Amino acid sequence: QSALTQPASVSGSPGQSITISCAGTSSDVGYNYVSWYQQHPGKAPKLMIYDVNNRPSGVSNRFSGSKSGNTASLTISGLQAEDEADYYCSSYTSSSTLVLFGGGTKLTVL
């Protein structure tokens, strides 16, 4: 099964807001089982959003998630230099595969 579709890269200036999209189908993103991960170079991924729009304890409220139809989104407001990283979405899928990841989006803070 194909991975979820994310833009390869996004950029923004400090203080600005950016949004990363994650496009899927009714068989995956269509369910409310979407999570987002941040990964800095050489580090393990970190959970930023679960169940579409919930933040784990300790994650800044500058990070928020949403979904419309079969496309989920991660919004980062008040961009900071340390937000520069790769971001991945993940979804449950009703296929036998169970889990899908997006291809990843590289965020550059200008």
Next chain:
Amino acid sequence: EVQLAESGGGLVQPGGSLRLSCAVSGITFDSHEMYWVRQAPGKGLEWVSYISSSGSTIYYADSVTGRFTISRDNAKNSLYLQMNSLRVEDTAVYYCARGLIAAWGLDVWGQGTTVTVFS
């Protein structure tokens, strides 16, 4: 503190085998679903396998079905991935990760162990 520590990675030739382990500490291991996720050099994350908290339900990615076997020992707080018939394309950093209870997300990750399959 919750910690996941992978081990067992290394260099292997195509067709060879490796067994990865993930030691879990600081949590009640048997309450959580567990996952293996890999990342090839310079590439994105790829889900590999899932096992339920009891071990009774297992899923695999199509790319590893029939070659990899996930298992867990709740008495030893450990997760395993037996990898057979390894291919060059299995070269990656392999992460174990803990699933949230009653929610969709992997909230704790290990530091990863590197598997290199070379011909």
